[in-house]
Amino acid sequence: MKVVVVQQDLVTAWGRGMEACWTGLLSGVPAFTEVSRFSTKAFQAHLAAQVPGLPEGGDASRVMRMLNPLLIPLAGTLPEGTLVLLATTTGEVDLLERAMLGCLGEASLPLGEDQSNKGREVSPRPPEDQSRLDVLLGRIQSTLGVTEPGRIISAACASSSVAVAQGAALIASGERDSVLVVACDAVTEFIYAGFASLMALDPEGARPFDKARKGLTVGEAAGTVWLMSEDRARRENRPSQGEVAGWGMSCDANHMTGPSRDGGGLVRAIEKALQRAGLSAGAIGSISAHGTGTLYNDSMELKAFQTVFTSQVDRDLRARSDAARRSASTSGCLDYYETVSSGKPVPVYSVKGSLGHTMGATGLIEMMVALKSMERQVVPPSANLHEVDPEAVGWVSKHEVKVDGMNAVLSTNSGFGGVNAALVLKS
Amino acid sequence: MSAVSILGKGWINGTGWGRVIQGQQGTYGEGVGIQPWKDPELFPVPVKNMGRFDAVARMTLCACALAMRDAGWALGDGVKRDVGLIGTNEDGCLAANKAYFQDYLSGGRVLARANLFVTTLPSSPLAEAAIHFGFQGPMLYSVQPGGGLDDVLRTAVMMIEMGDASGMVAVKADAREAVAVVLGRICS
Numbered sequence: 001m002k003v004v005v006v007q008q009d010l011v012t013a014w015g016r017g018m019e020a021c022w023t024g025l026l027s028g029v030p031a032f033t034e035v036s037r038f039s040t041k042a043f044q045a046h047l048a049a050q051v052p053g054l055p056e057g058g059d060a061s062r063v064m065r066m067l068n069p070l071l072i073p074l075a076g077t078l079p080e081g082t083l084v085l086l087a088t089t090t091g092e093v094d095l096l097e098r099a100m101l102g103c104l105g106e107a108s109l110p111l112g113e114d115q116s117n118k119g120r121e122v123s124p125r126p127p128e129d130q131s132r133l134d135v136l137l138g139r140i141q142s143t144l145g146v147t148e149p150g151r152i153i154s155a156a157c158a159s160s161s162v163a164v165a166q167g168a169a170l171i172a173s174g175e176r177d178s179v180l181v182v183a184c185d186a187v188t189e190f191i192y193a194g195f196a197s198l199m200a201l202d203p204e205g206a207r208p209f210d211k212a213r214k215g216l217t218v219g220e221a222a223g224t225v226w227l228m229s230e231d232r233a234r235r236e237n238r239p240s241q242g243e244v245a246g247w248g249m250s251c252d253a254n255h256m257t258g259p260s261r262d263g264g265g266l267v268r269a270i271e272k273a274l275q276r277a278g279l280s281a282g283a284i285g286s287i288s289a290h291g292t293g294t295l296y297n298d299s300m301e302l303k304a305f306q307t308v309f310t311s312q313v314d315r316d317l318r319a320r321s322d323a324a325r326r327s328a329s330t331s332g333c334l335d336y337y338e339t340v341s342s343g344k345p346v347p348v349y350s351v352k353g354s355l356g357h358t359m360g361a362t363g364l365i366e367m368m369v370a371l372k373s374m375e376r377q378v379v380p381p382s383a384n385l386h387e388v389d390p391e392a393v394g395w396v397s398k399h400e401v402k403v404d405g406m407n408a409v410l411s412t413n414s415g416f417g418g419v420n421a422a423l424v425l426k427s
Numbered sequence: 428m429s430a431v432s433i434l435g436k437g438w439i440n441g442t443g444w445g446r447v448i449q450g451q452q453g454t455y456g457e458g459v460g461i462q463p464w465k466d467p468e469l470f471p472v473p474v475k476n477m478g479r480f481d482a483v484a485r486m487t488l489c490a491c492a493l494a495m496r497d498a499g500w501a502l503g504d505g506v507k508r509d510v511g512l513i514g515t516n517e518d519g520c521l522a523a524n525k526a527y528f529q530d531y532l533s534g535g536r537v538l539a540r541a542n543l544f545v546t547t548l549p550s551s552p553l554a555e556a557a558i559h560f561g562f563q564g565p566m567l568y569s570v571q572p573g574g575g576l577d578d579v580l581r582t583a584v585m586m587i588e589m590g591d592a593s594g595m596v597a598v599k600a601d602a603r604e605a606v607a608v609v610l611g612r613i614c615s
Contacts, residue, residue, distance in 0.1 A: 042537035089548055093524065100528055133519045133549070134572040149574065154519075154549040155567040162567050166582070169589055190524070193531055194544030249565035249591060251557045253507055256545050265563065272591070416545060417554020419566050 002230035003168040004240040008368050009070045010223035012355050013049035016069060021365075022372050025354050025380040026400055032205045032217055032356065038189040045201035048187045049219030049356025061092035061131075062186040064139060066222035071143045074180070074224065079236075082178040083170065084141055084150035087163035089360035091136045093190045099127035140182055154360065156415025157290070158249075159183070160223075161363030161423055165247035167227045177229040183364035184222035191359070192218055198257060206293030206357065207384045208350035209302075209392040216292040219356020223364040242371040243426040245408065246279070248272025252418025258296055259414055263304030266414060269422040270308050273410070277424040281309050284346055284424070285406030286379045288370045290413045291350020292357050297414060302348075302391045304412075309346050346410075347403060348395040353384035363413045367423060370411045374427040377406055429612040431584045434594075435500070437493025439463065439486060440604035446497035463489045469496060471503035474559050479542060481523050482602035484552035487514065490598055490605035491556050498609040502560075511564030511592035514553040515579045516601045519570070523547050552600060564592030575599060576606060583610050 010017070013031035014024030024031055032047040040046040054065045078084075129135065133152045141150050153163040160183035167179035185191075195201050195218060202215035233240060250272070252265035259265070274281060287309075289301050351369055358365055373379055378400050385398040407427045414420045436447035444463060445452035455462075464470050464477050464485065469492040477485065491512075495502060527543035534540075545551060549568035557566050565586060571578040576599040583595035587610060594611035 039536070090524070096521075096524055096528060100525070100532060128521065128525060131524070132521055134517070134570065137572065149571050151569060151571045151574075151578075152519075152549075153567060153569050156548050156550055156554075162565070166567075166569070169585060169591075173585055173589060175585070189536075190528055190531075190547075193536070193539040194527070194541070194547065197539040197541040197544055249511070249567070251512070251554070251563055251566040253557045253561045253563050255558065256551075256554055257541075268563065276590075416548060417550055417557065417566060419550065419554070 001172050001174060003171045003227055003244040004230050004233050005225055005242045005244070005371065006228045006233050006238040006240065007226035008224065008241060010221065010365055010368055011051055011066050011070065012221045012365060013051055013219055015052060018368060018372055021369065025351060025369065025383065028381040028383050028398060030205050030354050030384045035187065035192065040192065043192065043196035043201065044199065045196065045203045047205050047217055048192070049217060050187050051220055061095050062220070063092050063136065063184045063222065066186065066220065067140065067182065067184055068143065070222060070224050071140060074144055076145045078144060078146055078180060079178055081148065081176070082146065082180055083148065083176050084144065084146055085163045085167050085179060085181045086137045086140060086150060086152045087160035087181060087183040087360050087364065088133065088136070089154060089156060089159055089185055090191060091133045092131045094186060094188045096128050096131035097188060097190055099130065155419045155421070156417055157357070157359050157362060158413040158415045158419045158421040159360040159363065161367065161411065161413045161421040162249060164225065164244060164363065164367060164423060165249060165421060168244040168247055171227060171229050177232040179227045181225045181227065181364060183361040185359040185361050186220040187218050200294055202293055205384055206352050207386065208291035208293045208353050208382055209298050209389050209396040210385050211387040211389045213293045213295060213298065215294050216352065217356040219358040221355065221358035221361040221365050223361055223368060225364055225367065242374065244423060245426045246273040246277025246424035248276065248422045250420045252420070254418050257416055259300040260418060261296070261300060263300045263307060265418055266301060266304035266412060266420045267307050269420040270304065270410065270412065273422040273424045279408055279424060283408050284410050285403050286373060286409050287346050287348045288366045288409065288411040289348050289350045291352050291382065293352060298389070299391060301412065302395065305346065305348060305395065345395045347379040347397065347401050349380055349382045351380070353382055363411070363421065366411050367425065370409045370425050374406055374409055374425070377403055379403055431587045431610055432613045433608055434611045435494045435498025435609035436606070437490050437497050438606040439489045439493060444493055446493055448497050469493065469502065480555060481526070481546050483516065483600055484555045486602065486605035487552040487598055487600040488556050488559060490600055490607035491560060491596055494596060494607035494609045495560065500609070505561065507561040507563050509564055509592050510562045510594040510596060511586055512553050512557050512562045512566045512596050512598070513579045513583050514568050514598045514600065515570045515576065516599055518601060519549045520547055520551060522602065523551070562596065564595065580608060587612065
């Protein structure tokens with residue numbers, strides 16, 4: 001059963017919608033601004049990719065202020081049986097901040113249709129509980145008008161690509177035919193201070209795949225992607241905006257904050273995704289990398305891509321060369337391998353030099369960008385890239401790249417605990 | 428033909444522990460507290476930094492070890508496995524979030540503690556378990572409010588059937604109790 005995308009929407013530091021995001025990405029400059037919602041004086045960095053123009057004040061969390069404009073148009077439109085999958089790392093953690101700073105009253109926020117309390121006697125919850133993920137899911141479902149139990153998926157910074165994989169698996173297995181993936185995470189003092197404590201923030205802003213990269217820039221975003229079985233989409237006359245053709249997940253089982261240095265875990269996830277999609281590596285037109293801008297993440301990813309793609313390209317070419325040689329013995333053709341073995345590596349890009357690292361939302365945002373990239377047949381530039389790291393030369397560009405015939409792409413994410421996820425998307 | 432089956436199940440709470448298929452259980456002596464991670468049968472190789480883990484992570488590791496032992500899997504052999512890990516609970520990582528942020532506030536909002544920050548993900552206890560036991564399959568936290576362990580067991584079965592991993596460990600853990608189930612294929 002094919003899994004297709006029938007609706008998508010997002011808000012990023014470039015504003016609302018894909019056109020704003022795409023234009024911002026093609027500009028090649030970061031959407032980073034100085035953080036003013038909390039003090040960064042004690043930290044090594046002061047920049048973040050923050051969503052502009054959100055209504056200020058009131059008791060709603062920043063995540064809900066990002067999500068509401070995306071959810072309200074969908075309210076009442078989701079057919080019965082649609083599963084809502086929420087992907088996030090910390091959800092409405094700004095409510096926890098406010099509660100612990102004494103700025104949030106117990107009854108100041110509606111709990112929404114909190115699924116965890118259905119059928120039970122509800123006792124008043126302490127203010128910190130407003131930041132629970134099940135409470136956020138309840139708010140989202142209440143806004144959407146969905147009563148069926150939803151699900152929360154959290155897998156560090158691979159949360160939303162894992163959620164897409166789970167949604168696609170439920171549809172491919174025939175268990176569901178409609179899944180809405182909702183992803184969100186916000187720039188908060190909680191997160192910012194944490195990454196600062198790991199010395200993971202680049203004071204000059206994230207420079208993925210740059211020789212002088214020093215770390216990431218925290219970003220915020222929210223997105224929705226509605227997945228449907230191809231059959232149902234056809235029945236309901238919903239045009240396909242792309243296909244989730246393959247997915248793979250793995251864990252390095254190595255370290256809490258550092259990736260496996262050889263990229264072996266990511267290689268396994270990519271190979272699984274390609275296998276499920278029924279594609280060889282040679283069919284992939286571009287790669288949306290996790291590309292955080294940290295020294296080890298970017299290096300690990302490049303090793304993984306080189307392992308999968310260079311060696312696969314070589315394997316494919318050698319196989320074709322052998323066939324050509326056999327053919328040449330009778331027809332006098334040139335050696336195929338020798339004529340095409342100088343083929344270029346697959347174009348790789350990261351959006352995080354522009355949109356920042358949007359944590360639990362990053363996989364969903366990058367999936368939407370990858371679909372747009374196929375639609376336009378353009379690989380966006382890796383923003384804020386000044387001097388390409390020697391490992392990335394030939395793979396990563398600071399300029400947009402026109403690629404004709406790009407109808408399958410790869411999107412990868414990795415996160416704390418060594419989690420990896422890969423999605424193969426088709427146009 | 429092979430079907431996905433339960434190969435092992437382990438549980439632990441404030442008073443004791445159990446290995447369900449092997450029909451073994453035990454209780455802790457009064458005043459001893461829950462310290463199965465000091466049991467060399469479950470942890471022949473000590474868990475790195477386990478003393479610094481929060482309660483949910485400790486319970487996750489103990490339940491996984493009991494379930495793996497129940498399934499007859501080797502522990503502490505250092506072998507990486509094509510096994511995935513899916514976890515659930517009702518509170519996510521709220522307690523870890525509070526502990527981290529309280530520590531940050533107490534320090535004057537100038538420096539957070541990295542070792543507390545890394546616990547502020549619902550998947551953090553699972554990551555500690557995956558690292559110790561060498562689980563290289565998918566690793567995720569999933570919760571359907573009110574769904575409990577049954578929900579993640581269904582997901583784990585689907586993941587094995589769809590080829591995400593050859594085995595899965597499903598675990599429901601909070602600070603007071605945990606249960607883990609080892610799933611895999613049995614040839615018939």
